[in-house]
Amino acid sequence: MSHRVIVPIGPYHPLQEEPEFFKLYVEGEKVVDIDIVIGYMHRGIEKLSESKHFDQVSFLVERICGICSNSHPFAYVNAVEDLARISVPERALFIRTIIAELERLHSHLLWLGLAGHFIGYNTVWMWSWKYREPVLDILELITGNRQHYAMMTVGGVRRDIRKEDIPEIKKMTHDLIPVLNMFKGAVMDDPVIHARTRKVGILTKEEAIDYCVVGPTARASGIPIDIRKDDPYGAYDRIDWKIITQEEGDIFAKLVVRVLEMYESIRIIEQCLDKMPEGPIDADVKEIPQGEGIGHIEAPRGECFHYVRSDGTNSPIRHKIRAPSYMNVASNKVAAVGGTISDAAITLAAVDPCYCCTERTAVIDKDSDKKIMNGWDLVRLSQEKTVRLKKGLSK
Amino acid sequence: MPISDTIKNEFSKEILEIKEHSNVRTYISLEPKDIPKAARFVFKDLDCRFVTASGIDTPDCIEILYHFSHDASGEMITLKAKLKDKKNPHIESLAPLMKGAEWIEREIWEMLGVQFDNHPNLKRLLLDEELPEDFHPLRKEKKEL
Amino acid sequence: MNLKLKALTKSLWVFHAACSPCNNCDIEILDVLTPRYDVERFGIQLVGSVRHADVLLVSGVPNYKTAKRLKLLYEQAAKPCFVVSIGTCAIGGNFFRHSYNFVKPVDEIVPVAAYIPGCPPKPEAIIMGVVKLINSLKG
Numbered sequence: 001m002s003h004r005v006i007v008p009i010g011p012y013h014p015l016q017e018e019p020e021f022f023k024l025y026v027e028g029e030k031v032v033d034i035d036i037v038i039g040y041m042h043r044g045i046e047k048l049s050e051s052k053h054f055d056q057v058s059f060l061v062e063r064i065c066g067i068c069s070n071s072h073p074f075a076y077v078n079a080v081e082d083l084a085r086i087s088v089p090e091r092a093l094f095i096r097t098i099i100a101e102l103e104r105l106h107s108h109l110l111w112l113g114l115a116g117h118f119i120g121y122n123t124v125w126m127w128s129w130k131y132r133e134p135v136l137d138i139l140e141l142i143t144g145n146r147q148h149y150a151m152m153t154v155g156g157v158r159r160d161i162r163k164e165d166i167p168e169i170k171k172m173t174h175d176l177i178p179v180l181n182m183f184k185g186a187v188m189d190d191p192v193i194h195a196r197t198r199k200v201g202i203l204t205k206e207e208a209i210d211y212c213v214v215g216p217t218a219r220a221s222g223i224p225i226d227i228r229k230d231d232p233y234g235a236y237d238r239i240d241w242k243i244i245t246q247e248e249g250d251i252f253a254k255l256v257v258r259v260l261e262m263y264e265s266i267r268i269i270e271q272c273l274d275k276m277p278e279g280p281i282d283a284d285v286k287e288i289p290q291g292e293g294i295g296h297i298e299a300p301r302g303e304c305f306h307y308v309r310s311d312g313t314n315s316p317i318r319h320k321i322r323a324p325s326y327m328n329v330a331s332n333k334v335a336a337v338g339g340t341i342s343d344a345a346i347t348l349a350a351v352d353p354c355y356c357c358t359e360r361t362a363v364i365d366k367d368s369d370k371k372i373m374n375g376w377d378l379v380r381l382s383q384e385k386t387v388r389l390k391k392g393l394s395k
Numbered sequence: 396m397p398i399s400d401t402i403k404n405e406f407s408k409e410i411l412e413i414k415e416h417s418n419v420r421t422y423i424s425l426e427p428k429d430i431p432k433a434a435r436f437v438f439k440d441l442d443c444r445f446v447t448a449s450g451i452d453t454p455d456c457i458e459i460l461y462h463f464s465h466d467a468s469g470e471m472i473t474l475k476a477k478l479k480d481k482k483n484p485h486i487e488s489l490a491p492l493m494k495g496a497e498w499i500e501r502e503i504w505e506m507l508g509v510q511f512d513n514h515p516n517l518k519r520l521l522l523d524e525e526l527p528e529d530f531h532p533l534r535k536e537k538k539e540l
Numbered sequence: 541m542n543l544k545l546k547a548l549t550k551s552l553w554v555f556h557a558a559c560s561p562c563n564n565c566d567i568e569i570l571d572v573l574t575p576r577y578d579v580e581r582f583g584i585q586l587v588g589s590v591r592h593a594d595v596l597l598v599s600g601v602p603n604y605k606t607a608k609r610l611k612l613l614y615e616q617a618a619k620p621c622f623v624v625s626i627g628t629c630a631i632g633g634n635f636f637r638h639s640y641n642f643v644k645p646v647d648e649i650v651p652v653a654a655y656i657p658g659c660p661p662k663p664e665a666i667i668m669g670v671v672k673l674i675n676s677l678k679g
Contacts, residue, residue, distance in 0.1 A: 047639065212444055293416075330495070
């Protein structure tokens, strides 16, 4: 049967700064082509940035993405510090690292929950979001807000970590390890999760290089890139941790990379708390000279890149921002094609874009000979497949 | 030998200007016609990762910057091309060389009006279809909607 | 109070439309559903289609691509349907008021019944907003 059906997914999906509208071309159960349309969340931040002065931009770029709301300011201040050759006090570097890793923890837990929801494990969703709350509490304790931490300023950080808060942070990371063990066991030994994610949505190493993907998506395809090691910033070169890679490039590999990275994050936070020196938390910044600077950091989803050019005035004359998903989402084109439609939901989610795209949609049927489904149907299809698999296993 | 020196030796004739901001940040200016050749060398032979491209509207030209990252050493190489003709700027597309350049070239095309020759799929990426064709928000002399 | 409204206040079904937000409001909305806050015990549920919804949650600054779709969504919804605009962006535009891609605040596109300010509003604030909406409907 070669009846071609178009399945539109999206456009609404608010879990990252770049929402997409996927058009899946389907023959029978098989996905034969995919069309990606983005731009639903374009707010012109690069242009707005040219009208703000250097200190304000850090709070503007924070509002690019709610989940990476530390990564963008971090990359931006790195770029400005590179431009103006500002050296940041040691203590500030450690505080920055701690905030960045706390953010990675909450972001990976968030993704884990959403991935669980996709394949029909709503329990995983509820549990991982439940255990995400203590991380947010710690962020609130340190920065004063659950998200949008507003910690990064050019030359340092805005708030110090108080001595009496350190035991509290250590308690949280200590309590998180058994939870991660539980998730690791639940995810890695579950035959249904294996059946749903192994050999599904494969992105080979060659394709990964061609699409220039970054972060966990690249590391799951066997490319050992991590900006924290390659071009160290913050305090990452002062502590001991390792890069997690997997060879397979399928969804299971991406899952494993993210779960194991959380352990590394905890190690980094604990070492930072122990090694953090006393001292000032920000440098005295006089003025930003003429020139250009590049800052890139490893956000939870991959490399976040900022380029700033200054002409010696108060505002940047050009501020280029490239978020990690910009590269990763484009690679969905190869990962989803050739798979079945019930696997599409998890494949499209595996690069950590978001799930809301698939359920925040209302589609008008324009052409009566095309069957049109919405994202909700897609998630349902995916969940039904898990139920079928479970039944098959219990026989 | 640092990556920037390898490029310097390979393209000693073509390079117009080289600026080493620090050990890991190098900016290399080239003629627009030499960009595909240099990009191929950096991407294929030196195994650098293409990070992104930025377009900048300056008073006398439009600059296109191609950022590459050499992850093994942490070096960032930026290839710069200056397009003098601001009325009708165009440059060879890098999308046939690497898929990762496809979206960013579409973005620069709509934001700055730079034509990328031989791009496989040059259409709007971010802006709404209903906005006028000649609306380029990142141009300094942009007109109000 | 008519029967429709009375039934509606017992269990709100919510459709969530994100109009170019930064995601923070959206993850806080989802957060409200998860174990710590768990509003599903009050019959509040996210639904997949606006045709089933009693409440349309809007977050973010509408841009040229999303503004017309937001209007369409509201027209598709079965009435009565109440719009709640969440976050500073949806209420007034926040940082993005001067952006070239900003159209107009949500309440100039569709009629808004309740505003929940904050960047992002905390889950407690979202719950309080919903409670206030229900109380105002009860009259």
